[in-house]
Amino acid sequence: MGDRSTGRSWFSVMLPAIPVLAVGLSACGSGAGSSGVPSATPSPLCAGVNTPPGHTNGVASVSGGASSLSGAGGTFVAPMMSIWSAAYNTSDHVQVAYQSVGSGAGIAQVQAATVDFGESDAFMTDSDIAKAKGPVVQTPLVQAPVVVAYNLPEITSGLHFDGETVGKIFAGQITTWNDPAIKKLNPNVNVPNLPIAVVHRSDGSGTTFIFSDFLTKESPTWVSALGGKDKSVGKTIAWPVGIGGKGNEGVSAAVGQNSGGIGYLELSYAVAQNLTYADVKNKAGSFIQPCVKTAANATAGITDYPPDLRIDVVDVSTDADAYPITGLTWALVYQKQTDAAKAAALVNFFNYVLTKGQDVAATADYTPLGADLQKLCVGQLRKITLNGTPVAA
Amino acid sequence: MSPASAGGIAAIERHPLPIALRGERRRLGDSVFGAAVALTGGVVLLVLAAMVVFLVLQGLPAMRHYGFFSSITSQRWAPSEASATLSTPNPYGIVQFIYGTVLTSLIGMVIAVPLAVGAALVITDVAPRRLRRPLSSLVDLLAAVPSVVYGFWGLFALIPAIRPVVDFITSTLGTVPVIGVPFGGPFFGVSYFTAGLVLAIMILPIIAAVCREVFRSTPRNEKEAAVALGATRWEMIRIAVLPRARSGIVGASLIGLGRAVGETIAVTMVIGNAVLHINPSIFDQGATMSSVIANEFTEATEPFHLESLFVVGFWLLIVALVVNMLARVVVRRGVSL
Numbered sequence A: 001m002g003d004r005s006t007g008r009s010w011f012s013v014m015l016p017a018i019p020v021l022a023v024g025l026s027a028c029g030s031g032a033g034s035s036g037v038p039s040a041t042p043s044p045l046c047a048g049v050n051t052p053p054g055h056t057n058g059v060a061s062v063s064g065g066a067s068s069l070s071g072a073g074g075t076f077v078a079p080m081m082s083i084w085s086a087a088y089n090t091s092d093h094v095q096v097a098y099q100s101v102g103s104g105a106g107i108a109q110v111q112a113a114t115v116d117f118g119e120s121d122a123f124m125t126d127s128d129i130a131k132a133k134g135p136v137v138q139t140p141l142v143q144a145p146v147v148v149a150y151n152l153p154e155i156t157s158g159l160h161f162d163g164e165t166v167g168k169i170f171a172g173q174i175t176t177w178n179d180p181a182i183k184k185l186n187p188n189v190n191v192p193n194l195p196i197a198v199v200h201r202s203d204g205s206g207t208t209f210i211f212s213d214f215l216t217k218e219s220p221t222w223v224s225a226l227g228g229k230d231k232s233v234g235k236t237i238a239w240p241v242g243i244g245g246k247g248n249e250g251v252s253a254a255v256g257q258n259s260g261g262i263g264y265l266e267l268s269y270a271v272a273q274n275l276t277y278a279d280v281k282n283k284a285g286s287f288i289q290p291c292v293k294t295a296a297n298a299t300a301g302i303t304d305y306p307p308d309l310r311i312d313v314v315d316v317s318t319d320a321d322a323y324p325i326t327g328l329t330w331a332l333v334y335q336k337q338t339d340a341a342k343a344a345a346l347v348n349f350f351n352y353v354l355t356k357g358q359d360v361a362a363t364a365d366y367t368p369l370g371a372d373l374q375k376l377c378v379g380q381l382r383k384i385t386l387n388g389t390p391v392a393a
Numbered sequence B: 001m002s003p004a005s006a007g008g009i010a011a012i013e014r015h016p017l018p019i020a021l022r023g024e025r026r027r028l029g030d031s032v033f034g035a036a037v038a039l040t041g042g043v044v045l046l047v048l049a050a051m052v053v054f055l056v057l058q059g060l061p062a063m064r065h066y067g068f069f070s071s072i073t074s075q076r077w078a079p080s081e082a083s084a085t086l087s088t089p090n091p092y093g094i095v096q097f098i099y100g101t102v103l104t105s106l107i108g109m110v111i112a113v114p115l116a117v118g119a120a121l122v123i124t125d126v127a128p129r130r131l132r133r134p135l136s137s138l139v140d141l142l143a144a145v146p147s148v149v150y151g152f153w154g155l156f157a158l159i160p161a162i163r164p165v166v167d168f169i170t171s172t173l174g175t176v177p178v179i180g181v182p183f184g185g186p187f188f189g190v191s192y193f194t195a196g197l198v199l200a201i202m203i204l205p206i207i208a209a210v211c212r213e214v215f216r217s218t219p220r221n222e223k224e225a226a227v228a229l230g231a232t233r234w235e236m237i238r239i240a241v242l243p244r245a246r247s248g249i250v251g252a253s254l255i256g257l258g259r260a261v262g263e264t265i266a267v268t269m270v271i272g273n274a275v276l277h278i279n280p281s282i283f284d285q286g287a288t289m290s291s292v293i294a295n296e297f298t299e300a301t302e303p304f305h306l307e308s309l310f311v312v313g314f315w316l317l318i319v320a321l322v323v324n325m326l327a328r329v330v331v332r333r334g335v336s337l
Helices: A007-013 A017-027 A078-092 A103-111 A126-130 A163-170 A180-185 A206-218 A220-226 A247-257 A267-272 A292-299 A340-354 A356-364 A371-381 B003-014 B028-066 B095-126 B129-143 B147-171 B192-216 B220-228 B233-262 B265-270 B289-299 B305-336
Strands: A068-073 A095-100 A117-120 A136-151 A197-201 A243-245 A261-266 A279-281 A326-334
Touching: A068 A103, A068 A340, A078 A095, A078 A340, A078 A356, A103 A117, A103 A326, A103 B289, A136 A206, A136 A247, A136 A267, A136 A292, A136 A340, A136 A371, A163 A180, A163 A197, A163 A206, A163 A220, A163 A279, A197 A206, A197 A247, A206 A220, A206 A261, A206 A326, A243 A247, A247 A261, A247 A267, A247 B147, A261 A267, A292 A326, A326 A340, A340 A356, A340 A371, B028 B305, B095 B129, B095 B192, B095 B233, B095 B289, B095 B305, B129 B192, B147 B192, B147 B265, B192 B233, B192 B265, B220 B233, B233 B305, B265 B289, B289 B305
Parallel strands: A068 A095, A068 A117, A197 A243, A197 A261
Antiparallel strands: A117 A326, A136 A261, A136 A326
């Protein structure tokens, strides 16, 4: 072949694959998340330990329950559900297999009756229930705040935002951080002259539902940019601008990677990624840091719960210490059960979730249900029947 | 077809089934083998046909409701604006996804093909002999990396690495009127360009591996003849290796293109998933046909949403088939050159 003599000189010039690999090795150390700075000192509202609610008002345990249950639903509640199912398996030896497939898929699986229970961040509407095989009992399981996380390396304390400003940012009408609207809310902060990288969910999401619900209630600009209130709230939004991240993880990665990034996340993901998040103005006019305590206040003062508990609590409370972007997440169970063992297991499991399960919620940065609401949820369990008679005693 | 191989087929046809001609009894093994092969081959065709029928059937409600071609004449995808009764305008336009698929694949090809050809030449003709085998297996190893790993790597390693370069481009070339529009900023990491770059790195080993085999098949005596005539290494490659390999390189590239067009998870992770419309800059966010399906099918709860995702799947299949057929035409023409 005659290529031995000149091989080396060519070799050094023409090996294109090696530099490509080298880029990977050298850049590996600078991943996302490293730029996130934890929120500065917690506001007095969030300081101190979270006292477990210690509810004892559950129903009596029903005997003869099945040893396994299957459920499907939102990813929002999945980390909480895995804690509940592990603890419940240890204490009561019942396996709860939860598929975190998304709220829409959870509702679809309830309608097809392929799971024992469903879960969704938006309750089933009348038209959803019409497609199901019978009446559905819906009960909130837990409350959770959605935070507005941002990545501005020099600003470690919570920026102040109101709904209209956040709405303008996500509608693409505020594009730099030193916009007068942001400066006006944060007179003492030196906001940098950086372009805003808007990050939203690319997949349908209950988190999006809660966040867009808040924007729709607080930001006329958001509503008009999206073309009306029927289009400005939902699990999917026709986002005018921004990066779509898949899942809470995708959003936190994109925010963490971009100086100037802003996105909305469930609190537990923002805490896990060490992202800084904003204090948001509530109905009473105060800027509130999101945490378990302030999210719990989001249902404070609500008394007019409908009998089926299908209520929108986002930005409703007028409590001075309530974090406004707080939503509920629902369990969906057929009211008329046909299998005695499954019916007993369902009532027992959700009874655990609504009583002892509420005590462990705060450890995963979820918010236990308020006392008033929790009582009503236990009442929902009593509506589940087997051959016409209530399962719970 | 080259004259030689055409002659070969003709020769076989003149003497069909020599075993049968000799009057011997056909063995049981032959008929079992024949039937088994026919069955497996038939299953492949059946699966393909069933897939097309399935996609059309699933997408049919949306196609009927909005009209067959309305999705490929609109570039606005807004499921939240869909209603069960309104049929115009179609909120499920997919031109921006076709654009995203084509653009990212194109960026991938432009970067990967020269690199892959170079890498293959290094392995076959340039690198010191003792390095060729390890290099060769390294390339094969790269081809086996799962795509989700490429996506992860793209997100956490590649984006920080290219950011200074892209920031420089957007702040210089990107500010020029008209020609600067496709290079405009600001750059937020995930973009058409990033997706193209990740695709390039994914398809590079595949193209390089095929090219390597193609270059290896160059007759040794032709290479030696070129060197004997006083050709340098480069001239030897230019005279003896590359002309014969042209159709092989094209074929290899099209195999790579096939993977790039359908690649889903890695692209979904780095393209930014802006589904609403086409963004003009390659440094802006976009979406491809496969990325929108991967993102939205789990929560496709709006009216005609899931059906429209099947429509996207149908057109993706069409695009893939067109790319493949184009590949055949190009390869055939390449051979006759």
